[in-house]
Amino acid sequence: MTLSPIRSLLPFARKAKKEGRNVFHLNIGQPDIPTPPQAMEAIRAVKDRIISYGPSEGLPSLRALVAQYFNKFDAHVTADDIYVTTGASEAILFTLFATCDVGDEVIIPEPFYANYLGFAETSSIKIVPITTHIEEAFGLPSPEAFEQLITPRTRAIMLCNPGNPTGQLYSADQLKKILDLCKRHNLFMVVDEVYREFCYDTNFTSILSVEGGEDHVIVIDSISKVFSSCGARIGYLITKNEDIRNTVLKYAQLRLCPPYLGQVLAEACYRYGHDYIEEAKIEYAKRREVLYSGLNSIDGIKAYKPTAAFYNIVELPVPNATEFCKWMLSDFNHNGNTVMLAPAGGFYFSEHVGASQVRIAYILNENHLQQALECLQVGLKQYHKMVLQPAT
Amino acid sequence: MTLSPIRSLLPFARKAKKEGRNVFHLNIGQPDIPTPPQAMEAIRAVKDRIISYGPSEGLPSLRALVAQYFNKFDAHVTADDIYVTTGASEAILFTLFATCDVGDEVIIPEPFYANYLGFAETSSIKIVPITTHIEEAFGLPSPEAFEQLITPRTRAIMLCNPGNPTGQLYSADQLKKILDLCKRHNLFMVVDEVYREFCYDTNFTSILSVEGGEDHVIVIDSISKVFSSCGARIGYLITKNEDIRNTVLKYAQLRLCPPYLGQVLAEACYRYGHDYIEEAKIEYAKRREVLYSGLNSIDGIKAYKPTAAFYNIVELPVPNATEFCKWMLSDFNHNGNTVMLAPAGGFYFSEHVGASQVRIAYILNENHLQQALECLQVGLKQYHKMVLQPAT
Numbered sequence: 001m002t003l004s005p006i007r008s009l010l011p012f013a014r015k016a017k018k019e020g021r022n023v024f025h026l027n028i029g030q031p032d033i034p035t036p037p038q039a040m041e042a043i044r045a046v047k048d049r050i051i052s053y054g055p056s057e058g059l060p061s062l063r064a065l066v067a068q069y070f071n072k073f074d075a076h077v078t079a080d081d082i083y084v085t086t087g088a089s090e091a092i093l094f095t096l097f098a099t100c101d102v103g104d105e106v107i108i109p110e111p112f113y114a115n116y117l118g119f120a121e122t123s124s125i126k127i128v129p130i131t132t133h134i135e136e137a138f139g140l141p142s143p144e145a146f147e148q149l150i151t152p153r154t155r156a157i158m159l160c161n162p163g164n165p166t167g168q169l170y171s172a173d174q175l176k177k178i179l180d181l182c183k184r185h186n187l188f189m190v191v192d193e194v195y196r197e198f199c200y201d202t203n204f205t206s207i208l209s210v211e212g213g214e215d216h217v218i219v220i221d222s223i224s225k226v227f228s229s230c231g232a233r234i235g236y237l238i239t240k241n242e243d244i245r246n247t248v249l250k251y252a253q254l255r256l257c258p259p260y261l262g263q264v265l266a267e268a269c270y271r272y273g274h275d276y277i278e279e280a281k282i283e284y285a286k287r288r289e290v291l292y293s294g295l296n297s298i299d300g301i302k303a304y305k306p307t308a309a310f311y312n313i314v315e316l317p318v319p320n321a322t323e324f325c326k327w328m329l330s331d332f333n334h335n336g337n338t339v340m341l342a343p344a345g346g347f348y349f350s351e352h353v354g355a356s357q358v359r360i361a362y363i364l365n366e367n368h369l370q371q372a373l374e375c376l377q378v379g380l381k382q383y384h385k386m387v388l389q390p391a392t
Numbered sequence: 393m394t395l396s397p398i399r400s401l402l403p404f405a406r407k408a409k410k411e412g413r414n415v416f417h418l419n420i421g422q423p424d425i426p427t428p429p430q431a432m433e434a435i436r437a438v439k440d441r442i443i444s445y446g447p448s449e450g451l452p453s454l455r456a457l458v459a460q461y462f463n464k465f466d467a468h469v470t471a472d473d474i475y476v477t478t479g480a481s482e483a484i485l486f487t488l489f490a491t492c493d494v495g496d497e498v499i500i501p502e503p504f505y506a507n508y509l510g511f512a513e514t515s516s517i518k519i520v521p522i523t524t525h526i527e528e529a530f531g532l533p534s535p536e537a538f539e540q541l542i543t544p545r546t547r548a549i550m551l552c553n554p555g556n557p558t559g560q561l562y563s564a565d566q567l568k569k570i571l572d573l574c575k576r577h578n579l580f581m582v583v584d585e586v587y588r589e590f591c592y593d594t595n596f597t598s599i600l601s602v603e604g605g606e607d608h609v610i611v612i613d614s615i616s617k618v619f620s621s622c623g624a625r626i627g628y629l630i631t632k633n634e635d636i637r638n639t640v641l642k643y644a645q646l647r648l649c650p651p652y653l654g655q656v657l658a659e660a661c662y663r664y665g666h667d668y669i670e671e672a673k674i675e676y677a678k679r680r681e682v683l684y685s686g687l688n689s690i691d692g693i694k695a696y697k698p699t700a701a702f703y704n705i706v707e708l709p710v711p712n713a714t715e716f717c718k719w720m721l722s723d724f725n726h727n728g729n730t731v732m733l734a735p736a737g738g739f740y741f742s743e744h745v746g747a748s749q750v751r752i753a754y755i756l757n758e759n760h761l762q763q764a765l766e767c768l769q770v771g772l773k774q775y776h777k778m779v780l781q782p783a784t
Contacts, residue, residue: 030445031442032442033442034441034442035440035441035443040438040440040441040443043435043436043438044435044436044437044438045436046432046435048427048432049426049427049432050423050424050425050426050427050620051427051432051620051621051622051624051657052422052620052622052623053420053422053623054623086478086625087648089646089647089648093647097514102494102516118643118646119646122489122643122646124494228442228443228444229443230443230444230445230648231443231444231446231649231651231653232443232651232652233648233649233650233651233652250510251510251514253510254507254511255478255479255481255482255485256481256622257622257623257625258625259478259623259624259651259653259654260623260624260625261623261624261651261653261657262651262653262654265443265653
C-alpha cells in the first residue's frame with residue numbers, strides 16, 4: 001500500500017505550525033463553508049434512546065430523500081437504487097469489489113483522485129490510465145482513445161465528473177459516447193459525481209439522466225462536499241443494475257450499517273439544503289475568479305480556468321513541485337504565513353508526468369485565498385533565487 | 393461473497409411482522425439497553441459549525457480516553473497504540489489486510505462470528521478452523537492442537553474473547569500459552585475483545601495485559617456492545633507493533649477518517665460510562681440466569697451456562713435448525729408472538745457441523761426473554777407434532 005500523497009506532506013505542515021507560522025491549506029478539499037445550520041440543529045434534536053444498528057442499505061427515509069433530490073437532474077432513480085455508504089470512499093471500494101475480480105482492469109483518465117489508486121490496490125485490480133493534458137484543460141479523451149485500451153480483462157471505465165483534481169466538466173454528448181462504448185463492450189460505467197453541484201459555466205449532466213444506461217451505470221455520491229459535511233462519512237452507491245445491488249448488499253451487510261448520526265445529519269441536509277447549495281456555489285464561483293486572476297498575475301505559471309468543482313491543476317515554473325511544496329513548508333515565511341499545496345504527481349498513475357504541477361483547492365474565503373496567492377508568488381520568486389539559481 | 397447468515401432469515405421475520413405477529417429477536421446482538429444518556433447529551437450539545445475531516449487515526453482526545461480506559465485491565469497502551477475505526481468491522485478488515493497477503497492463512501476456533509468469513513473473502517485470505525464443542529462449552533483447544541494446523545502460510549491465530557457466538561471466556565493461562573505459540577512461530581495473535589465488559593463468573597484478561605506480546609498482539613474493540621451504541625460505528629484497532637500501525641495507517645488514510653459524531657458520542661461514553669457498564673453487566677447477568685433456567689426446563693435441549701458476553705449456543709432437538717427457525721417465523725404463532733433465532737451452522741466454517749444448534753442472544757429484558765423462551769418451548773413441541781412426526 002502506498003501512502004496517501006495528499007497527506008504525506010502533513011508532517012512538514014505540522015512543523016511549520018509548531019514554529020509559529022500560519023499555513024494556508026490549499027492542499028485538501030475540506031471546505032471552510034459551515035455545514036447547513038438546520039442539519040446541525042437536527043443533530044442537537046436527536047431523541048433516540050439507543051443508537052442501534054440500522055439497515056445495511058441505509059435508512060429508508062434518507063434513501064427516499066436522496067431519490068427525490070435526484071429529480072433535479074432528471075435522473076429517474078428510486079430509493080431502492082440507492083445504498084447509503086460510509087462516505088464515497090466505501091462506495092468506490094464496494095463498486096470495485098462488486099464489478100471486478102482480482103487482476104481485472106478499470107480504465108481511468110489521469111490525473112485522478114489519488115485514493116482511487118489505494119482502492120485499486122486494496123481490491124487487487126489494475127488501473128489502466130489514459131493521460132489527459134493541462135494544455136487541453138484536461139478535457140476528456142475521445143471514445144476511440146478509450147477503446148484502444150480495452151482488453152478482455154477490462155470491466156469498467158471510471159470517470160470523475162466534475163473532476164477532482166482537474167475541475168473539468170464533461171458534456172452530455174461526451175458522456176453518451178462513453179456510455180455507448182461501455183454498452184458495446186459490456187463494461188460498467190462508474191461516475192464519481194460528488195462535486196456535481198459546483199458547475200459555474202454550463203449545466204451538469206448526471207450519467208443517471210442519460211437513457212439506456214440502466215445495466216451499466218454506477219454513480220458514486222457523497223454529502224461531504226455538497227453540504228460541507230466531510231466528517232459525517234455519508235456517501236451513496238447508486239445503480240439500477242440489480243445484480244450489482246445484490247452483490248454490494250453482501251459487502252454492506254458485512255460492515256453492518258452506515259453511521260446513524262451521519263444519516264440523521266444527511267436527511268436534514270436534503271430537507272433544508274436547497275438554498276444552501278445555491279449560496280455555496282456562488283461563494284465558490286467568486287473564489288474561482290480570485291484564484292484565476294491571481295494565478296494569471298504570477299510569472300511563469302500555466303493555468304486554465306476550471307469549469308467545475310473547486311480544484312485547479314496548475315503548472316509551476318519549478319522542476320519538481322514536491323520539493324517546492326516541502327520548501328514552502330520548511331523554509332518559507334511571508335509575514336508569518338506560508339501555503340500548503342498538493343503536488344500533482346500523486347494524481348497521475350503514469351510515472352514522471354505532472355512533476356511541475358500542483359493541485360490547488362479553492363476552499364478558503366477570498367481574503368485568505370488572496371493571502372495564500374501572495375505567498376505563492378513571493379515563494380516562487382524566493383525559491384528561484386535561493387534554491388534553483390542560488391548566488392555563487 | 394456469501395450472504396450474512398444472521399441476516400438471511402430477515403425476509404421471513406418481516407413477513408411475520410406484516411402478518412401482525414410480534415417477533416422476539418434473539419437472533420442479533422442489538423442490545424435493548426439505552427445508550428449512556430450523557431453520551432446522547434453530548435451529541436445534543438455539539439457546537440461545531442463544520443463537520444469536517446478529522447485525523448485518519450481518530451481524534452487525539454478520544455484515543456487518549458481509550459488508553460486511559462485500558463488501565464482498568466492492566467493493559468499498558470498509549471494513545472499512539474490506538475486507531476479509531478468505523479466499527480470493529482473495519483478494524484478486523486484492516487487487521488487482515490495489514491497482516492496477510494492474498495492466500496495467507498489465519499487459524500480461528502469455530503464456531504466464530506460469522507462475518508469473519510466475509511472479511512476473509514474480502515481480503516482473499518484463507519480461514520483454517522479449529523472446531524470446538526458444545527459438550528466442552530466451546531472451551532479453547534490446546535496449543536498443540538493449534539500448532540498442528542500451522543503451515544508456512546499461517547500469519548495469525550485469531551480469537552474472540554469473550555466469545556461470540558459461544559459466550560465462553562479464556563483464562564490468562566490459556567492466552568499466555570497461545571501467545572507463546574505465536575511468538576515461537578512468528579505469528580500475530582489477534583483478539584476480538586468487544587464483549588470484554590460482560591464476564592459474570594471470573595475476571596477478564598485482556599491479551600494486552602500479557603507481557604511480551606508487544607510485537608505480536610492486535611486487539612479489536614468497539615463501543616457497540618459495551619455502550620449499546622451499535623449504530624455509531626466506532627471501533628478500535630490496538631497494537632504496539634509499529635510496522636502494523638504504519639500499514640494500517642495507509643488503509644485508514646484511504647477512507648479519510650472515522651465518523652466524527654460517533655467519536656463525540658464515544659468520548660462521552662468513556663468520560664461518564666463507568667457506572668453504566670456496571671449496571672449493564674448486572675442486567676445481562678440476570679438475563680443469563682433467566683435464559684439458563686428457562687432452557688433447562690425445555691425437553692431435549694442441550695445447553696451450558698455461558699460465562700461471558702451475551703450469547704449462548706444451544707442444541708435443539710431438531711435435525712435442521714435453519715428449517716426450524718424458518719418454520720417459527722413462517723408458521724408459528726403463540727398468543728400473537730414468535731421468536732427469531734440464529735441458526736448456528738453459519739458460525740461454523742466446517743460443513744455439516746452444528747446443524748441442530750442455534751445462537752441465542754440474551755439482549756431482551758427478563759419479561760420479554762421469558763415470553764420468548766415460552767415461544768421456543770411451545771414451538772419445539774408443535775414442530776415435533778406437526779412437522780417431524782405428523783399424524784398419519
